Amino acid sequence: MKLVIAIVQDEDSGRLVDELMKNEFGVTKLASTGGFLKSGNTTLIAGVEKEKVDDVIEIIKKTCKPRKRVTTTPSPATWSTGGYTPYSVEVEVGGATVFVVDVEKFNKI
Ligand code: 2BA
Numbered sequence: 001m002k003l004v005i006a007i008v009q010d011e012d013s014g015r016l017v018d019e020l021m022k023n024e025f026g027v028t029k030l031a032s033t034g035g036f037l038k039s040g041n042t043t044l045i046a047g048v049e050k051e052k053v054d055d056v057i058e059i060i061k062k063t064c065k066p067r068k069r070v071t072t073t074p075s076p077a078t079w080s081t082g083g084y085t086p087y088s089v090e091v092e093v094g095g096a097t098v099f100v101v102d103v104e105k106f107n108k109i
Pocket of ligand 1: 035038041
């Protein structure tokens with residue numbers, strides 16, 4: 001068995017859970033926060049049979065879209081003077097960041 005950990009944007013998470021459930025995958029949704037944007041995203045965990053991992057990744061690919069986000073960052077040039085000049089940075093987030101890890105044991109108690 002494998003554990004698929006997918007970090008997705010909040011906007012895609014509801015549809016992704018629906019699609020996974022429709023295809024009979026068990027899934028748990030966790031609220032999370034990205035370290036760079038410091039804004040909310042969603043982490044989904046799904047325990048799946050090894051042969052089904054690609055099916056899950058395909059569903060994630062179809063459901064999650066990349067989007068542009070603008071964030072305000074302190075300018076490094078002003079740190080030494082103690083000043084703070086924020087400037088805007090545009091980044092592309094997602095579709096999804098996906099990890100697949102081995103599951104040593106799976107128990108439902
Ligand atoms: P955040 O850390 O909030 O990052 C949001 C987006 O900002 C990233 O999108 C990337 O495009 C950009 N970004 C991140 N760090 C950057 C940096 N040092 N300089 C410039 N731009 C930067 P994604 O790569 O699609 O990542 C989306 C979210 O997935 C991340 O949110 C984080 O929560 C998670 N993530 C990404 N890589 C990860 C990793 N190696 N381990 C754990 N979580 C990860």
